[in-house]
Amino acid sequence: MNKIDIRTVDVVQYVQPLREGGSLPAIVKGDDGFLYVLKFRGAGQGKKALIAEFIGGELARALGLHVPELVFMNLDNSFSKTEPDEEIQDLLKFSVGLNLGLHFLSGAITFDPLVSTVDAITASKVVLLDSIISNIDRTAKNTNLLKWNNELWVIDNGASFYFHHNWSTWENHLSRTFPLIKDHVLLQQATKLNDAAKAIELLLIKEVITDVISNIPEDWLLDEADSMTPKDKRIAYIEYLTTRLSKIDLLVKEATDAR
Incomplete structure (x- = not known):
């Protein structure tokens, strides 16, 4: 059995919010140069939604289904200070720490x-x-x-x-x-x-x-x-x-x- 190995990545750029999602996820850039859809710990269902996302995704992968790579993403407190939108500003403020990212599938x-x-x-x-x-x-x-x-x-x-x-x-x-x-x-x-x-x-x-x-x-x-x-x-x-x-x-x- 191959053990799963989840990478940890730092967020270096907030690119844009995805407003079709109820929890206001966002496209962000990691320090590895890749784009991710970031799910925030400070969103409505909080850390429990991240847990469900993580377990469901990795079980789907274990079944051979296609799932974007999941990574843990560190968000520091600098992003909320430069964000003009108050709703997003609060979300970023409450999400400092470890969040969950899904590799962005461009053109999907x-x-x-x-x-x-x-x-x-x-x-x-x-x-x-x-x-x-x-x-x-x-x-x-x-x-x-x-x-x-x-x-x-x-x-x-x-x-x-x-x-x-x-x-x-x-x-x-x-x-x-x-x-x-x-x-x-x-x-x-x-x-x-x-x-x-x-x-x-x-x-x-x-x-x-x-x-x-x-x-x-x-x-x-x-x-x-x-x-x-x-x-x-x-x-x-x-x-x-x-x-x-x-x-x-x-x-x-x-x-x-x-x-």
């Missing part, structure tokens, strides 16, 4: 289910992964998928793991399936769910899951409003994912019935 277009097709096994993997991570935001209204170089790229997993917004009840989610899969943008193209499930079981072994969770920055797991420690939260994420995988047959049936 938003996936449109009316004009684009996806091969059945890829569609099925995306559908089942979103069932596993409880991603409520991959619908026809907001696909959170890109087409780049004629391939499907998975982005924006920040609305996943919604149980972590209330840690006191997280164990209640262990016994649930994911009925909202009925709204998934790729559901109709996901005609190989059983094959995808077999692949997922082979690829998302506990060691892979543990490796992903162990790479979440400690700082992102600290929250005065939560009684759980960062170690407790890591254990909970691993238990949640392994429990979901143990009942992948139920998730397959649920998605098949929804189709």
Whole structure:
């Protein structure tokens, strides 16, 4: 098993905001010379959205799906001082520290289910992964998928793991399936769910899951409003994912019935 290796990059230039995103992400330049879409820790859902984005992205990559490189990005306090827009100024001020960047895919277009097709096994993997991570935001209204170089790229997993917004009840989610899969943008193209499930079981072994969770920055797991420690939260994420995988047959049936 290849361990994941996440690079850490410093932001050297704020290029432009992406106003189509509710959390106001931005295109920034890193000290490595590349452009990234930066997701801010100071945005609405805060560090929990970054955690969901990170876990979802790295699990998708482990399944062989196309995902832009994810990097940790250091933002210092100099950017907010030169930003004239007050909303962006506040966002930059509250986001000093470690944020999450996705490699910017220049020329990528938003996936449109009316004009684009996806091969059945890829569609099925995306559908089942979103069932596993409880991603409520991959619908026809907001696909959170890109087409780049004629391939499907998975982005924006920040609305996943919604149980972590209330840690006191997280164990209640262990016994649930994911009925909202009925709204998934790729559901109709996901005609190989059983094959995808077999692949997922082979690829998302506990060691892979543990490796992903162990790479979440400690700082992102600290929250005065939560009684759980960062170690407790890591254990909970691993238990949640392994429990979901143990009942992948139920998730397959649920998605098949929804189709």
